[in-house]
Amino acid sequence: MEFDKTSESVSAQFQSTSKALSYICSLFEESSDIQSIENSVKCAMRTIESLSAQCKTTSLNISKFSKQVEKKFKGDEMDQTATSEITNDQKDALMTAIMHHYLRNGKFSVSETLSKEAALPLPNEMKNALNELFIIVHSLKMKKLDEALKWANRNEKFLSERKSPLKFELYKTGFLMTQKAFGSKKALEYARANFKDFGASQIKEIQKLMSFLLYPMGSQLIPSISMDEQWETVENMLMNEFCSKIGLPNTDPLLLALEASAVALPKLQKLSTIVKEKKAEWTQQNELPIEIELPIKYSFHSVFACPVMKQTSTDENPPMILPCGHILSKEAVTKLSKGNNNRFKCPYCPVECVPSQTQQVDF
Numbered sequence: 001m002e003f004d005k006t007s008e009s010v011s012a013q014f015q016s017t018s019k020a021l022s023y024i025c026s027l028f029e030e031s032s033d034i035q036s037i038e039n040s041v042k043c044a045m046r047t048i049e050s051l052s053a054q055c056k057t058t059s060l061n062i063s064k065f066s067k068q069v070e071k072k073f074k075g076d077e078m079d080q081t082a083t084s085e086i087t088n089d090q091k092d093a094l095m096t097a098i099m100h101h102y103l104r105n106g107k108f109s110v111s112e113t114l115s116k117e118a119a120l121p122l123p124n125e126m127k128n129a130l131n132e133l134f135i136i137v138h139s140l141k142m143k144k145l146d147e148a149l150k151w152a153n154r155n156e157k158f159l160s161e162r163k164s165p166l167k168f169e170l171y172k173t174g175f176l177m178t179q180k181a182f183g184s185k186k187a188l189e190y191a192r193a194n195f196k197d198f199g200a201s202q203i204k205e206i207q208k209l210m211s212f213l214l215y216p217m218g219s220q221l222i223p224s225i226s227m228d229e230q231w232e233t234v235e236n237m238l239m240n241e242f243c244s245k246i247g248l249p250n251t252d253p254l255l256l257a258l259e260a261s262a263v264a265l266p267k268l269q270k271l272s273t274i275v276k277e278k279k280a281e282w283t284q285q286n287e288l289p290i291e292i293e294l295p296i297k298y299s300f301h302s303v304f305a306c307p308v309m310k311q312t313s314t315d316e317n318p319p320m321i322l323p324c325g326h327i328l329s330k331e332a333v334t335k336l337s338k339g340n341n342n343r344f345k346c347p348y349c350p351v352e353c354v355p356s357q358t359q360q361v362d363f
C-alpha cells in the first residue's frame with residue numbers, strides 16, 4: 001500500500017516537473033521578464049527536491065518490505081518441530097485433495113497425470129459430472145442459456161426442494177436479452193411463455209421485469225441490472241447447485257485450507273519458536289496445540305436436526321435449549337406447548353417447562 005502511494009506520488013511529481021519545464025521553455029520563447037523565469041526555475045527546483053525525497057522513501061519502503069518477507073518466511077522451523085511423520089494415508093489424502101482441486105478447476109489432464117504418478121484412482125464419476133458442468137459454464141460464458149436450462153429442467157425436483165431460484169434467474173436472463181435485442185413485444189411473448197410457473201414464488205421480481213418493457217429496444221437505461229452481473233449471477237448459482245447435486249462443497253476445500261492456514265501459520269510459527277526455546281516438544285497428535293481463531297467465513301457449524309420434528313434447524317426455526325438441558329427446535333416447542341405459553345413435558349425427561357424458559361442455541 002505504502003509503496004503504491006509513493007509510486008503514485010512520484011509519477012505525479014514527474015508530471016508537475018515536466019509541466020514546469022515546458023512552462024520555462026515557453027517563457028524563453030516568449031522572452032518574458034527575467035523575474036518570472038527565475039520564479040519558475042525555483043519552482044522546478046523545489047519539485048525536483050521533493051521528487052528526490054519521494055525516491056528515498058520508495059527505496060526505504062522496498063528494503064523494509066524485503067526485510068519483512070525474510071522475517072516472515074525464515075527457515076524451516078515448522079519442519080524441525082513436527083515430531084510426527086506424515087503417514088502414507090495422509091499423503092494419499094493430500095494427493096486426492098490436490099487431484100479433486102484440479103478436477104473442479106477443469107484441469108482434467110493434470111489430474112489424470114497426477115492420478116497415474118501417485119497411483120491413486122481418478123474418481124471417474126466426479127470427472128464426468130464436472131466435465132458436464134464445464135460444458136454448461138462454457139455455454140453460459142458464450143451467453144447461451146440452452147445447456148443450463150436443460151440441466152435445470154432435468155434437475156427440477158432437486159432445485160425446487162432446495163427452493164433454488166436458478167431456473168427463474170435463467171429465464172430472467174433470457175427475458176432481459178430478448179428485451180435488449182428484439183424489443184418489448186418479443187420480451188412480453190418470452191415472459192408469457194416462460195414466467196407462468198413462477199407467478200407464486202417470484203411475483204415481485206416479475207412485476208419489476210414487466211416495468212422494463214417501457215424502455216425502448218436496445219436500451220442501456222434498464223435500471224439497476226447490469227447484464228454482465230446477471231450472467232455472473234446465473235453462472236455462480238449454477239455452479240453452486242451443480243456442486244451440491246454431485247455432493248461437492250461450494251468452495252474448493254484445498255483453497256479454503258490454504259487460506260485458513262495463511263491465517264494460522266504465523267501463530268503456529270511463533271509457537272514453534274517458543275517450544276524450541278524451552279526445549280519442549282510438540283506432542284499433540286492430530287490436534288493443534290493452541291486454539292487458533294479464524295475469521296467467521298472459515299467457521300463451519302454443525303447441523304442440528306430436531307428429534308421431534310425430524311428436520312434440520314434454520315434461521316427461522318432455531319434450536320432451543322430447555323431448562324433440563326435437552327434441545328428441541330423452536331417449532332417443536334411451539335407444537336408441544338400448543339402454540340401458547342402452556343407448560344409442556346420434555347420428551348426426553350419428565351421435567352416440565354414453559355416456552356418462555358427456553359433459550360435459543362447457536363451452534
Ligand SMILES: [Zn+2]
Pocket residue numbers: 322324325326346347348349350351
Ligand atoms: Zn429434558
